[in-house]
Amino acid sequence: MPKLLSGAAIVFKALEDQNVDHIFGYPGGAVLPIYDELKNHKTIKHILARHEQGAGHAAEGYARSSGKPGVVLVTSGPGATNVVTALADAYMDSIPLVCISGQVPTHLIGTDAFQECDTTGITRPCTKYNWLVKDVNELAKVLHTAFEVATSGRPGPVLVDIPKDIQFKKGTYNFTKSKIKKKLNNISKKKLSDAELDQLIAMMKKSSKPIFYTGGGVINSGPNASELLQELVFTTGFPITSTLQGLGAFPGDNHHFLGMLGMHGTYEANNAMHDCDLMINIGARFDDRITGKIDEFSPKSKKVHIDIDPSSIGKIVKVDLALVSDVDVFLSAFIKRFKEKNKNFIDVNKENIAKWWKQIDKWREKKSLNYRTSDTIIKPQHAVERLYELTKNQDTFITTEVGQHQMWAAQYYKFNKPNRWMTSGGLGTMGFGLPAAIGVQIANPGKLVVDIAGEASVLMTMQEMSTAVQYKLPIKIFILNNQYMGMVRQWQELLHEKNYSESYSAALPDFVKLAEAYGCVGIRASKPSELDEKINEMISTDRPVIFDCLVDKTENCYPMIPSGKAHNQMILGPEDENKKISEEGKTLV
Amino acid sequence: MAKSKSAYSEPTKLGKLDHHIIVVWVDNEAGVLARVVGLFSGRGYNIDSLAVAEVDKLKHLSRITIVSIGTPEVIEQIKLQLKKLLCVHQVADFKRSDPNILFRELALFKIVSSSKNQEKVKKACKKYNLVILDKTKKSFVIQVTALRMEIDKLTKDLKAFGLVSVSRTGAVAMTKGAEILKQN
Numbered sequence: 001m002p003k004l005l006s007g008a009a010i011v012f013k014a015l016e017d018q019n020v021d022h023i024f025g026y027p028g029g030a031v032l033p034i035y036d037e038l039k040n041h042k043t044i045k046h047i048l049a050r051h052e053q054g055a056g057h058a059a060e061g062y063a064r065s066s067g068k069p070g071v072v073l074v075t076s077g078p079g080a081t082n083v084v085t086a087l088a089d090a091y092m093d094s095i096p097l098v099c100i101s102g103q104v105p106t107h108l109i110g111t112d113a114f115q116e117c118d119t120t121g122i123t124r125p126c127t128k129y130n131w132l133v134k135d136v137n138e139l140a141k142v143l144h145t146a147f148e149v150a151t152s153g154r155p156g157p158v159l160v161d162i163p164k165d166i167q168f169k170k171g172t173y174n175f176t177k178s179k180i181k182k183k184l185n186n187i188s189k190k191k192l193s194d195a196e197l198d199q200l201i202a203m204m205k206k207s208s209k210p211i212f213y214t215g216g217g218v219i220n221s222g223p224n225a226s227e228l229l230q231e232l233v234f235t236t237g238f239p240i241t242s243t244l245q246g247l248g249a250f251p252g253d254n255h256h257f258l259g260m261l262g263m264h265g266t267y268e269a270n271n272a273m274h275d276c277d278l279m280i281n282i283g284a285r286f287d288d289r290i291t292g293k294i295d296e297f298s299p300k301s302k303k304v305h306i307d308i309d310p311s312s313i314g315k316i317v318k319v320d321l322a323l324v325s326d327v328d329v330f331l332s333a334f335i336k337r338f339k340e341k342n343k344n345f346i347d348v349n350k351e352n353i354a355k356w357w358k359q360i361d362k363w364r365e366k367k368s369l370n371y372r373t374s375d376t377i378i379k380p381q382h383a384v385e386r387l388y389e390l391t392k393n394q395d396t397f398i399t400t401e402v403g404q405h406q407m408w409a410a411q412y413y414k415f416n417k418p419n420r421w422m423t424s425g426g427l428g429t430m431g432f433g434l435p436a437a438i439g440v441q442i443a444n445p446g447k448l449v450v451d452i453a454g455e456a457s458v459l460m461t462m463q464e465m466s467t468a469v470q471y472k473l474p475i476k477i478f479i480l481n482n483q484y485m486g487m488v489r490q491w492q493e494l495l496h497e498k499n500y501s502e503s504y505s506a507a508l509p510d511f512v513k514l515a516e517a518y519g520c521v522g523i524r525a526s527k528p529s530e531l532d533e534k535i536n537e538m539i540s541t542d543r544p545v546i547f548d549c550l551v552d553k554t555e556n557c558y559p560m561i562p563s564g565k566a567h568n569q570m571i572l573g574p575e576d577e578n579k580k581i582s583e584e585g586k587t588l589v
Numbered sequence: 590m591a592k593s594k595s596a597y598s599e600p601t602k603l604g605k606l607d608h609h610i611i612v613v614w615v616d617n618e619a620g621v622l623a624r625v626v627g628l629f630s631g632r633g634y635n636i637d638s639l640a641v642a643e644v645d646k647l648k649h650l651s652r653i654t655i656v657s658i659g660t661p662e663v664i665e666q667i668k669l670q671l672k673k674l675l676c677v678h679q680v681a682d683f684k685r686s687d688p689n690i691l692f693r694e695l696a697l698f699k700i701v702s703s704s705k706n707q708e709k710v711k712k713a714c715k716k717y718n719l720v721i722l723d724k725t726k727k728s729f730v731i732q733v734t735a736l737r738m739e740i741d742k743l744t745k746d747l748k749a750f751g752l753v754s755v756s757r758t759g760a761v762a763m764t765k766g767a768e769i770l771k772q773n
Binding site: 132 | 631675
């Protein structure tokens with residue numbers, strides 16, 4: 001007869017067997033038995049957030065920077081509803097999260113009990129899968145299945161809802177490998193046929209204007225996939241561009257890298273996407289911020305799509321060759337085959353794509369990331385550039401909130417390694433960066449973790465500074481403070497006759513004093529001349545810092561493809577915008 | 590047309606819409622129907638009709654038959670999205686115009702009328718496997734099995750004979766011949 005354990009003990013036994021070392025959570029009535037059990041499990045450290053959304057984003061930061069699933073523990077009702085934003089965020093950006101929520105006792109389910117909500121109903125559309133456990137003997141199986149679902153195939157969040165009586169009840173624990181992994185992985189781990197690989201090789205040999213378009217799938221596939229991606233680029237000599245989520249998979253300062261593409265991507269990346277004759281999409285999903293107007297998206301190219309999720313292929317853009325595969329699996333098989341078939345490809349093919357590179361260099365000469373500098377006021381782009389220059393010599397992790405500062409961070413901070421860039425892309429969650437930085441710092445003790453933030457976003461989850469102070473996490477909150485919801489202001493300026501409806505934040509807090517109130521360090525920079533010194537002060541402070549960087553209030557984020565336009569119809573800067581907007585009016589966006 | 594100020598692109602031209610019958614084998618577990626129909630409503634897919642029941646007690650398998658309408662791309666997405674659900678074992682899809690597929694819907698009609706109308710009703714329903722389930726002096730309840738369009742027409746035609754209540758199922762489907770879909 002196996003030993004009987006309480007449901008709460010089974011939860012921890014399962015977490016231990018899954019090698020979980022940190023959980024992010026917030027206690028409450030319906031999870032008290034689980035919290036009571038915490039003291040018996042020394043290998044698992046609980047990080048107490050200040051809001052369940054913060055716990056969720058922290059777990060996302062942990063997962064993104066470590067490649068391991070993030071674990072969240074919340075109570076029923078408001079605990080569960082508060083974590084929904086983080087689950088939806090993780091679902092959009094394919095981040096493995098396991099959320100355990102308490103529920104009212106089974107006999108009270110459906111009676112509108114205190115702190116009851118239909119948690120599985122609410123979270124069904126924003127998780128890969130979820131379970132309500134009504135039998136304690138099923139609990140272990142469900143928990144292990146949850147970890148498998150979250151981490152296999154295209155990763156994502158899952159939720160296990162455990163009624164309070166199930167947490168008390170005694171049941172058996174077992175950890176057996178289930179068959180689900182096989183089901184979920186039979187697609188992703190399937191070996192690609194030589195014929196498929198040869199088809200791609202033939203397309204590559206024929207192409208005179210090729211481009212790699214890579215995304216978050218490369219990062220999710222593990223660090224080895226990023227190394228293989230570099231090998232692929234250096235073997236072929238093809239140019240490469242990346243989505244927001246894919247930054248860091250290929251070194252941002254390498255000549256082959258054209259910068260990020262999409263709505264605020266570089267001129268060379270977007271024009272190369274538009275004019276190419278072969279587009280090889282590796283682990284990206286043709287998001288609407290990438291493609292612009294679908295009818296005019298890269299009209300002359302053959303398109304190849306490599307994705308682990310079959311439903312991503314053909315969803316937005318029809319492709320000529322589709323390979324359903326994990327990126328790592330694909331790249332190792334493909335590079336091997338490619339090298340066997342083509343000796344010295346890069347030299348042989350050099351002539352073939354020389355004109356293409358020449359064209360790309362011409363686009364590069366536009367220097368689309370240039371901006372008007374200033375001696376009197378800090379330009380936000382300049383602030384990110386200086387932050388990059390002063391931190392690039394150490395292994396730095398960057399998180400962001402959402403808005404202009406996020407785009408400037410993506411444009412001006414160059415990433416050389418995967419898992420160093422954590423941003424909310426799909427859902428676009430303001431308030432993501434600060435709690436995410438907490439999770440990143442937990443997973444990477446001793447490393448420099450900076451949240452490049454906007455003053456509006458960061459106030460949405462500012463309470464988590466208290467968490468950072470409690471656990472002595474020296475995260476740096478680098479706020480580009482322009483007193484506006486900058487991206488909203490920018491759209492209002494360009495499209496809504498400068499009617500800045502509700503986008504100005506009056507009565508902002510004094511961030512330096514706020515930092516002191518939380519028990520951390522506040523630094524303010526208001527002049528370009530003091531920026532470097534202050535940034536260095538921030539880096540060398542071994543405590544959490546809120547850095548209030550006062551920047552130009554009216555700066556816009558360029559270059560920009562107005563939505564609904566094609567890649568070759570970019571606005572490069574204010575001069576361009578005046579010219580074009582007066583002629584074509586609002587149709588630009 | 591007013592000029593758009595939207596941050597999103599304009600919709601592109603719609604492809605040709607077709608009726609499809611989508612058959613889904615699922616684990617008969619709590620909330621499974623909500624998962625499947627939630628996927629349809631959440632992603633804006635259409636459900637014309639729905640029929641669901643357990644078909645294998647031992648394996649707890651249910652068979653869901655959904656009639657949907659969409660472009661070939663949308664129908665493809667529906668299938669791929671369904672296959673991602675953990676509770677889904679298999680998905681099959683047939684065009685409604687496919688000659689190798691059998692479809693049936695069942696309908697119950699309550700008719701309140703003099704008995705002399707009964708003969709007329711019988712005549713109208715002759716082709717559709719008419720069964721008289723209940724009969725009183727003033728009323729009768731009948732069952733027919735037919736295609737959707739035929740039942741639509743009957744519903745209209747029987748109005749004249751005192752039709753007061755209609756209850757009908759969604760379509761169920763099966764392939765002709767000896768072949769079956771292999772279960773995994």
